[in-house]
Amino acid sequence: MPVRVRNLVTLTAFAAAAMIAATAQAQKKYDPGASDTEIKIGNIMPYSGPASAYGTIGKAQAAYFNKINAEGGINGRKINFISYDDAFSPPKAVEQARKLVESDEVLLIFQPLGTQSNSAIQKYMNAKKVPQLFVATGATKWGDPQNFPWTMGWQPNYQSEGRIYAAYILKNYPNGKIAALWQNDDAGKDQMKGLRDGLGAKANMIIADKSYEVSDPTIDSQIVALKDSGADIMMTWAAPKGAAQAIRKVAELGWKPVYFLGNVSTSVAAVLKPAGLDNSKGIISTAYLKDPTDPLWKDDPGIKAWLAFMDKYFPDGDKTNANNIYGYATAQTMVQVLKQCGDNLTRENVMKQAASLKDVTSEVLLPGIKINTSANDFFPIEQMRLMKFNGEAWEVFGDIITGEVGH
Incomplete structure (x- = not known):
């Protein structure tokens, strides 16, 4: 084979390989906070102040993301969970949201807690087009996709x-x-x-x-x-x-x-x-969640899985505190959304996937209760039982x- 032709074949093969690599790269889309190796998630919790009893929710979520990372992450990416204290103070929540978005450059803010704190950051998050996702409050205003397309609730309103x-x-x-x-x-x-x-x-x-x-x-x-x-x-x-x-x-x-x-x-x-x-x-x-203190669930596989998780990843956490069940279920929902995002980790796709949840459940939700969302329905859980x-x-x-x- 003449040298010239052989070089051409090699170049063609090289060009084809480069095109395949470029196509694979093109399929990966990232906004700030996402890369081949990491997904940065922000969070704001009252670890101090008058509502500090809720602070354990953030600790349970951090523990669940540690579990996911230990098991290989999400589509090969590790979650970097950055959680700040706002002491249940709206001005402090604004300060922390700005820090997470502008300094830490997180992909989204997940489960910021408190109606007043979320009200204080809602306009900022929507102006910045950064997801304010699965907020930890049941106010009805979190289900308003027409006016606030970057804000979504989680729990029953x-x-x-x-x-x-x-x-x-x-x-x-x-x-x-x-x-x-x-x-x-x-x-x-x-x-x-x-x-x-x-x-x-x-x-x-x-x-x-x-x-x-x-x-x-x-x-x-x-x-x-x-x-x-x-x-x-x-x-x-x-x-x-x-x-x-x-x-x-x-x-x-x-x-x-x-x-x-x-x-x-x-x-x-x-x-x-x-x-x-x-x-x-x-x-x-x-x-809408199973209560770890209810004898009804003592042999329940879902509660057993949660107890095993607590033992391994959050041993200091209180197993009689339903807030630790809540933290676990919310983190599972977040993981489901990120899995659905695949390699398209843009903020827009995060919201699109969050608004495309179909009969998603958790082993700690009460039997029969499912998470469903759509482009017009930003209320993930709308079912409850009396107790x-x-x-x-x-x-x-x-x-x-x-x-x-x-x-």
């Missing part, structure tokens, strides 16, 4: 939860008189709106309501006023510290209302133990109820 309690009250206590304690922010307002909307023509069953600030050292005066109203049903929408104080004060006053407690404060470890387990007996709430505290553990009862707030 508060208005749905309020409607679920209203339906139960109308059926079982149609002549009841309701007193309500609510947190003075979008979360508390949403919950009260759901309750009122659900009661409909019978919204006048609410005969007294008092708000409180998360930073208030005590809520005794509000509880005394609510008891004095003559109500026989008590509704508490509060963060863990306020919820524990309310339960304890109601018991101290010898008041025995039918007691409803918002889902965000049902942790046995963080709320009911500090309030007193005896004082908490009979409280009704809602659930009652028996003095030792929560027991779920009744059917799965779908909250009808929405799209």
Whole structure:
């Protein structure tokens, strides 16, 4: 073979190989925070301050991402999880969000916690076109893809939860008189709106309501006023510290209302133990996650897998704290989205995949509860069951109820 021809063959082969490599490279798309080896995820949690009981969620998420990394990462990439404390302070949340986006250059911010903190960063995140994904609050405003296409919730929204309690009250206590304690922010307002909307023509069953600030050292005066109203049903929408104080004060006053407690404060470890387990007996709430303290799940494969995870990756974590189940389930949802992204790790594709979840589940979600999203549905979980505290553990009862707030 003449030398010239042989060189041509070699060059052609080389060109073909270069084209294949270029095509493979072209299929990989990255925004800041993503590369061949790494996916940078930002997070903002109240590790200090009045809502620090929620800080364990961030620790459980970090532990789950460590597990994923130990198993080889996602499509060969390791998760670099950068989590900052905002002390449940909106100005601090803004500072941390800017740091994550502009200095750390994360691909997205995952599960920032708190209604006020997320409200403070929502416009910034959307202006920057950086996903504010699976926010850790149930305010209804996180499901507004038309106005805020870069923000998505995760847990059932508060208005749905309020409607679920209203339906139960109308059926079982149609002549009841309701007193309500609510947190003075979008979360508390949403919950009260759901309750009122659900009661409909019978919204006048609410005969007294008092708000409180998360930073208030005590809520005794509000509880005394609510008891004095003559109500026989008590509704508490509060963060863990306020919820524990309310339960304890109601018991101290010898008041025995039918007691409803918002889902965000049902942790046995963080709320009911500090309030007193005896004082908490009979409280009704809602659930969408399995409770690790419920004997119903003691032989459940999903809870066993979670316990094994806790032993190996988060041994200091409290196994009676439902917030650690929540952290695990949210991290699993995030991993599912990143898996669906494949090699297209752009912020736009992250949101596209987050809005394309079909019957996704977790072994720690209650049976029958599925995660579904679409371009017009930014409420991943819309189903719950009622549960009652028996003095030792929560027991779920009744059917799965779908909250009808929405799209």
